[in-house]
Amino acid sequence: MSDTTPLLQLRGVNKSFGVAHVLHDVDLAIYPGQVTALVGDNGAGKSTLVKTIAGIHPADSGEYLFEGNPVHVHGPKDASALGIEVVYQDLALAENLDIVENMFLGREKTKGLVLDETTMESKAREALTSLSVRTVKSVRQSVSSLSGGQRQTVAIAKSVLWNSKVVLLDEPTAALGVAQTRQVLDLVRRLADSGVGVLLISHNLVDVFEVADRITALYLGRVAADVATKDVTSRQVVELITTGTSSDLDVAAASSTTI
Amino acid sequence: MSDTTPLLQLRGVNKSFGVAHVLHDVDLAIYPGQVTALVGDNGAGKSTLVKTIAGIHPADSGEYLFEGNPVHVHGPKDASALGIEVVYQDLALAENLDIVENMFLGREKTKGLVLDETTMESKAREALTSLSVRTVKSVRQSVSSLSGGQRQTVAIAKSVLWNSKVVLLDEPTAALGVAQTRQVLDLVRRLADSGVGVLLISHNLVDVFEVADRITALYLGRVAADVATKDVTSRQVVELITTGTSSDLDVAAASSTTI
Amino acid sequence: MTDIIDSDAKEAEQVGFAADLTQSATLGESIRAYIQRVRGGDMGPLPSILGLIVLLIVFGFANDRFLSNLNLANLTTQAGSIIILAMALVPVLLLGDIDLAAGYTGGTSAAVMGLLIVKQDQPWGVAVLAALATGAVIGTIIGVLVAKLGIPSFVVTLAFFLGLQGVLLKLIGEGGSVRVNQEVISGIANSNMSVAAGWISAVVIIAALAALGLLGHRRKVSRGLQHQPLAVVVAQIVAIGAFILVVTYILNQNRSVNANFPIQGIPYVIPLVVVLLIIWSFALGRTTWGRHVYAVGGNAEAARRAGINVDRIRVSVFMLSSTTAALSGIVAASYVGKVSTSSGGGNTLLYAVGAAVIGGTSLFGGKGKASNAIVGGLVIATIANGLGLLAQASWINFVVTGGVLLLAASVDAVSRRRRSATGL
Amino acid sequence: MTDIIDSDAKEAEQVGFAADLTQSATLGESIRAYIQRVRGGDMGPLPSILGLIVLLIVFGFANDRFLSNLNLANLTTQAGSIIILAMALVPVLLLGDIDLAAGYTGGTSAAVMGLLIVKQDQPWGVAVLAALATGAVIGTIIGVLVAKLGIPSFVVTLAFFLGLQGVLLKLIGEGGSVRVNQEVISGIANSNMSVAAGWISAVVIIAALAALGLLGHRRKVSRGLQHQPLAVVVAQIVAIGAFILVVTYILNQNRSVNANFPIQGIPYVIPLVVVLLIIWSFALGRTTWGRHVYAVGGNAEAARRAGINVDRIRVSVFMLSSTTAALSGIVAASYVGKVSTSSGGGNTLLYAVGAAVIGGTSLFGGKGKASNAIVGGLVIATIANGLGLLAQASWINFVVTGGVLLLAASVDAVSRRRRSATGL
Amino acid sequence: GGSDSEGGDGGSAGGNSKAEGKIGVILPDTKSSVRWESADKPALEKAFKAAGVDYDVQNAEGDADKMATIADGMITGGVTVLAIVNLDSESGAAIESKAAKQGVKTIDYDRLTLGGSADVYISYDNSKVGALQGEGLAKCLGEKDANIVFLNGSPTDNNAKLFSDGAHSVLDKVSTYTNVAEQSVPDWDNDKAVTIFEQLYTKVDGKVDGVYAANDGLAGGVISILKKNGQNGKVPVTGQDASVEGLQNILAGDQCMTIQKSATGQANALAETAIAMVKGEDPKTTSTVKDDEGGRDVPSILLDPVSIDKTNVQAVVDAGDLKASDICEGKFAQLCKDNGVG
Numbered sequence A, B: 001m002s003d004t005t006p007l008l009q010l011r012g013v014n015k016s017f018g019v020a021h022v023l024h025d026v027d028l029a030i031y032p033g034q035v036t037a038l039v040g041d042n043g044a045g046k047s048t049l050v051k052t053i054a055g056i057h058p059a060d061s062g063e064y065l066f067e068g069n070p071v072h073v074h075g076p077k078d079a080s081a082l083g084i085e086v087v088y089q090d091l092a093l094a095e096n097l098d099i100v101e102n103m104f105l106g107r108e109k110t111k112g113l114v115l116d117e118t119t120m121e122s123k124a125r126e127a128l129t130s131l132s133v134r135t136v137k138s139v140r141q142s143v144s145s146l147s148g149g150q151r152q153t154v155a156i157a158k159s160v161l162w163n164s165k166v167v168l169l170d171e172p173t174a175a176l177g178v179a180q181t182r183q184v185l186d187l188v189r190r191l192a193d194s195g196v197g198v199l200l201i202s203h204n205l206v207d208v209f210e211v212a213d214r215i216t217a218l219y220l221g222r223v224a225a226d227v228a229t230k231d232v233t234s235r236q237v238v239e240l241i242t243t244g245t246s247s248d249l250d251v252a253a254a255s256s257t258t259i
Numbered sequence C, D: 001m002t003d004i005i006d007s008d009a010k011e012a013e014q015v016g017f018a019a020d021l022t023q024s025a026t027l028g029e030s031i032r033a034y035i036q037r038v039r040g041g042d043m044g045p046l047p048s049i050l051g052l053i054v055l056l057i058v059f060g061f062a063n064d065r066f067l068s069n070l071n072l073a074n075l076t077t078q079a080g081s082i083i084i085l086a087m088a089l090v091p092v093l094l095l096g097d098i099d100l101a102a103g104y105t106g107g108t109s110a111a112v113m114g115l116l117i118v119k120q121d122q123p124w125g126v127a128v129l130a131a132l133a134t135g136a137v138i139g140t141i142i143g144v145l146v147a148k149l150g151i152p153s154f155v156v157t158l159a160f161f162l163g164l165q166g167v168l169l170k171l172i173g174e175g176g177s178v179r180v181n182q183e184v185i186s187g188i189a190n191s192n193m194s195v196a197a198g199w200i201s202a203v204v205i206i207a208a209l210a211a212l213g214l215l216g217h218r219r220k221v222s223r224g225l226q227h228q229p230l231a232v233v234v235a236q237i238v239a240i241g242a243f244i245l246v247v248t249y250i251l252n253q254n255r256s257v258n259a260n261f262p263i264q265g266i267p268y269v270i271p272l273v274v275v276l277l278i279i280w281s282f283a284l285g286r287t288t289w290g291r292h293v294y295a296v297g298g299n300a301e302a303a304r305r306a307g308i309n310v311d312r313i314r315v316s317v318f319m320l321s322s323t324t325a326a327l328s329g330i331v332a333a334s335y336v337g338k339v340s341t342s343s344g345g346g347n348t349l350l351y352a353v354g355a356a357v358i359g360g361t362s363l364f365g366g367k368g369k370a371s372n373a374i375v376g377g378l379v380i381a382t383i384a385n386g387l388g389l390l391a392q393a394s395w396i397n398f399v400v401t402g403g404v405l406l407l408a409a410s411v412d413a414v415s416r417r418r419r420s421a422t423g424l
Numbered sequence E: 001g002g003s004d005s006e007g008g009d010g011g012s013a014g015g016n017s018k019a020e021g022k023i024g025v026i027l028p029d030t031k032s033s034v035r036w037e038s039a040d041k042p043a044l045e046k047a048f049k050a051a052g053v054d055y056d057v058q059n060a061e062g063d064a065d066k067m068a069t070i071a072d073g074m075i076t077g078g079v080t081v082l083a084i085v086n087l088d089s090e091s092g093a094a095i096e097s098k099a100a101k102q103g104v105k106t107i108d109y110d111r112l113t114l115g116g117s118a119d120v121y122i123s124y125d126n127s128k129v130g131a132l133q134g135e136g137l138a139k140c141l142g143e144k145d146a147n148i149v150f151l152n153g154s155p156t157d158n159n160a161k162l163f164s165d166g167a168h169s170v171l172d173k174v175s176t177y178t179n180v181a182e183q184s185v186p187d188w189d190n191d192k193a194v195t196i197f198e199q200l201y202t203k204v205d206g207k208v209d210g211v212y213a214a215n216d217g218l219a220g221g222v223i224s225i226l227k228k229n230g231q232n233g234k235v236p237v238t239g240q241d242a243s244v245e246g247l248q249n250i251l252a253g254d255q256c257m258t259i260q261k262s263a264t265g266q267a268n269a270l271a272e273t274a275i276a277m278v279k280g281e282d283p284k285t286t287s288t289v290k291d292d293e294g295g296r297d298v299p300s301i302l303l304d305p306v307s308i309d310k311t312n313v314q315a316v317v318d319a320g321d322l323k324a325s326d327i328c329e330g331k332f333a334q335l336c337k338d339n340g341v342g
């Protein structure tokens, strides 16, 4: 489908929670310099897939290839060592810490033993302003006092603004305002253009069609289709999302093992 | 503006958190049978306004009129006694309880002393199906195991499907899929048509223009405009949201006290 | 529900929810599903029961009298007061609170009872009611301070832990102890039901369980609600019934070591614990109040927004829990034969909280059951019981108690591990 | 950061954040802002200090010797070991865990020290190191059991609470005790710095504080970061300096009641506590490790996702905390003059946790500071000290202790009330 | 109540009357025995009041830290004679040396502080208490073959060890007796004692002929298990403290004996000595006791413990430690009458 090897590839991934079999033989590929959109109904398994890639809960079975080599990702540390950054749907911020502390959590800047608060604070301020957040009173405000959209911006700034190879974004614009959404979509495009492999989950097909190069549709935990954006229409994608098939879609789509 | 008296009206409401003055002299009216959209940038104060109405944190100053009479709302109980139902942006579900338990929390059905689980379970099932949730494995599943969109649906079902006079929806479709969003928008319209006063917060202007009768725009905690949907264009609303004014808007809008 | 949804409801009904067992499955299917569930890590109370079983085996090997009828009967009476105290603590822990004063609440209440009987010649019923009322009053005050003033429960109950020691000292200071030899009271821990009564109660309880289980099943099937297959329901009833019968049989044997003085029958403390278990399980699991307790413990803000009066729930929990603690004090007094200035002190409280936690109750609120207290209380009592038979030097006793407690807890933790690994 | 954002950064910089005090405000403005913050309910450590002040006033009125130089000096040495133990518990509580064994960890470690000095004739330095190592080993084992096996810390440390009692009994022998009369060790609680040394340290500390404060302020101003106005910084330094000088002055007076035997100077335990406070405040507030401790306590899952090794943080916290607990055991031994089989037992642990909580540390994790231990420890010690002077019957002592504890806690709770009312 | 707050009687602090100074007494706890609060304290206060001296009597509640705190407070409060019941020798010695440095005289009350510096020691002989308990049990058992269970006091309490050693010194010599089981009861906890004894009873299959219980509280627990097994009255049990509980059990025939260490008598001796010392007089001692650790002979006033059985319960009443009405309440009225108590 694409001439380059995928940066990150999953093959035949299965994942169950107790009796609930959430992912069935999922194949997924993320290419460098491209935005891959992952779409699907509520509860289709999109977030589960992202968490599986990120090592939050490893897959029960299946292959995990990074830059063509099989790897084992046992936890978030392994994933970030590979250069994978994630914005989770549930954000995962520590409410008792402030914005700066959250943004640099796990990769604090230090001077010797001591935390380098001044550097972190100014970098955090830069990052937030670049994402059009104007209503935050102070970067030293505790995250518990932020609005929904402000939190989401912090989570994005926390994960996206680093040198990484793959970025997974789970509904990053869900709580964002018009201007902020614009900034994030631009950012996504810029990231891809700079060679990063981006996976974008969104329910907003307008956004998807604007930035995505490829679309992977999940239906009840199975990959319903994996197509180039230019080959499909919005109506067809809606059909894939809600029914798992699209009658008039040219299913040359690679691994589209519809139920 | 409207010929009926508002069902719920705020006048000159102020609210501060410590040093942060979040709402400045906010006026708001919710009319029966109408959908009022509340729009604004991230951190503009929309959720704070909703929580003020709901009694989560009462206003510092200002008037609160319900059906034309001044009332005092000191807590969520007072608000729900008035017939106000709320879907909060942060959902407020108890993760340790299951779907049915959450949906009926605070208004459990009983037979004598004993909880009437069978009635609650079947009603919950009906409600969820009516909102197009098909991927939920069981209505006895704990909320902690639900996907983002499934949770949001539960929160909506919990608050919206009761006989109430005013319904406040804080970004109810943020995490919802295409079909579910459709259902919720239809539900909003149905609610209004049956005489309920609905306040809808959303960043999605397409949705807003589809269902709202009136639009109130907040900018940095102040009401930038309060207009009928038919009098404005989407571009104008975006301008109101991002700058607080709209040059070419016919500001006959009542209380539009722009900064 | 308004009629807003009714229009859609009917056609939607067809869709159903994948894992809702609204259709009856066969027994075979159910067993497979159960095995899959256990594999997946969802094991219910199994792990903590496993910890208890490991203990029983260890002590059974260490001392041949451990599994004798006499000792098993001893175990039940020894466990009585700690189980009840742990049961009192479960609802408090469910809220995410703690009650450090529960032990002394029991001691103080028992002292009130003892003094009323001994000094005031009151009938035992009045004395017991007064003791329960004492517990209720203490609990109410604690609850109000925690709920209304917003002082952390740890601090409030630490203050009561100290204050009640003083009250207890004042109450029984002069004599140093209050004798509890009223027949009924002292009979709780020291007398047994007649053999016939034991068998009859056992059968009645099993019949009641069977009836409730089968009727419930039938109702669910007829309403098309989620339900277990009939075979599983029957299997559960049979298993529990068998357990009850075995226990009844053992306790109905003569267990005396002294030929002239036969001892047989179920100690009265057992039906007392069973009744409390039923009451607490009912209150927490089947009433609106219980639902609200879980909600407040799980997410107090969500509960508040749902219109639940969080303060009232908190006060009522402390009140009922302290009342139950008072009962545990009475049972302890019955077993020891007196109330002394140290009743309810020492490690009583830590042991009881430990029992609840080992049984599976979370200290962070929202997770736990009354029955946790039974398993956990038995674990704690078994350790003291088993070590008592081994009769080692004091320091060894302490070390082994700690070690065995860890053992039981790690069996539990390790067997739950899968569960957390799978993200449940 | 990648250069992805750099393009925008410069033009965005202008926007700024409304409440970020990157411009210097005048003192007047700052005071107004402070008052507004207090009105709004954001009062920092004020409430718990208020509770302490209320206690001092109450006892000052109740007994005229309470505020005498001698008694205030007594108070500091009496508070020493509980403050240190509370400080040891703060990081554990920050994780949302608890360490019931901390008291006996201190006792056992002190016993190791005592035995090495008395029986093995080791120099005191070696003995102290051995004691600290004992604490570290105990803490590491606890941490590993909690982190790796996933047993709740309440249960693990309950087991150690019991086990260490046994170890202590074994080490010291039944009914025994080990005398601690080595000069240096016993000097911690019983000797004083020379008057000159006291003044010099006080001045040095004030100078250091001033230098740090002013330099930090200058750096922030020059980098355009959020900062307090200079006047506020200076006011803070002056206030703290004055407090230090007053305390030094009081303690440098002769406080002996016996003319022939002058007692004056700062008890050595004070510099020890100050050093520990600096170390713990630094570790928790200024290092990556400390940041991670708060993150794990606030949201362990978020911390894990941020790549923090949660298990390692947990083990290290228990290790360092138990080492500090060992130190508290040594200080207690110094004050009491021996280590006995009950050292670290009784209510030691509950008092220490209570101290941390009263100081403002949350039992649910993520919220607290090392300095909380100082205020809370002083509250607890003040109660014992003040009641000691009043000399009431023992039952009254218990009741009053509980009551006064409640009083201090409610002053705190009520003055924090606004805070929660405003949703902070 | 202490005196300095309500010190109207006897001219307070700066006193103008005969006694210049103040007496401090620190009692050990409220758990090991009730005597401290119920007997010693009132007797001491009564004697001090009568003599018109300033005084301060407190209880350390079993906490050595607390005792040190109280001692500091008392010295601050101007005490010139300090009597302590140490919780252990080391902490006691620390207090005494601190007091001595500040010119305060000290008295060891009830427990000798080994290595201490007390000026006087006033006590009952604890080894003798144990020996009396042993003799009492032997008397109840007679010469027959007998299995004996030992239920000792707290493993952290040195007196418990002395009691037990004293009892062993008597009972171990009788060849027909077998020591079948022995356990200590942590913290003298009455509740724990019941479980511990129940398990010992089970362990030896109920083959118990006599029980050494270190005090009346433990004895009460033992008796409740014996009763449950129908053996009360058949198996003799020892005790100590001559508490209401123990005396009632003796009258009922469930307990064999107890030891009376008249707290009132002892307190009076302390009061007399302390008052003399406050006035600057030398205390009248009767003998000396050797302090091995400190290598000195401590001037002592040693009082004799009395063994109490069914025949001489009245002696306790006569000594003024208890009122007959306390013992003879309710069901025990008849037993009292039968045994001539009242």
Ligand SMILES: Nc1ncnc2c1ncn2[C@@H]1O[C@H](COP(=O)(O)OP(=O)(O)OP(=O)(O)O)[C@@H](O)[C@H]1O
Binding pocket: A017, A020, A022, A040, A041, A042, A043, A044, A045, A046, A047, A048, A049, A089, B135, B136, B137, B144, B145, B146, B147, B148, B149, B150, B175, B177, C422, C423, C424
């Ligand atoms: N821990 C869990 N235990 C059991 N079931 C789970 C668990 N986590 C997720 N599920 C189930 O797995 C399915 C997929 O969930 P997931 O969160 O991946 O959905 P999603 O595609 O991200 O949906 P959304 O668009 O609503 O975010 C859902 O049906 C959910 O109920």
Ligand SMILES: Nc1ncnc2c1ncn2[C@@H]1O[C@H](COP(=O)(O)OP(=O)(O)OP(=O)(O)O)[C@@H](O)[C@H]1O
Binding pocket: A135, A136, A137, A144, A145, A146, A147, A148, A149, A150, A175, A177, B017, B020, B022, B040, B041, B042, B043, B044, B045, B046, B047, B048, B049, B089, D422, D423, D424
């Ligand atoms: N408890 C609080 N303490 C201090 N500031 C707060 C608190 N809660 C909210 N704020 C601030 O108030 C402002 C308004 O927040 P609010 O949640 O009402 O925004 P919103 O309009 O709902 O935004 P969004 O679209 O992102 O949900 C924000 O700047 C936020 O940081």
Ligand SMILES: [Mg+2]
Binding pocket: A046, A047, A048, A089, A170, B147, B148, B149
């Ligand atoms: Mg999702």
Ligand SMILES: [Mg+2]
Binding pocket: A147, A148, A149, B046, B047, B048, B089, B170
């Ligand atoms: Mg909002």
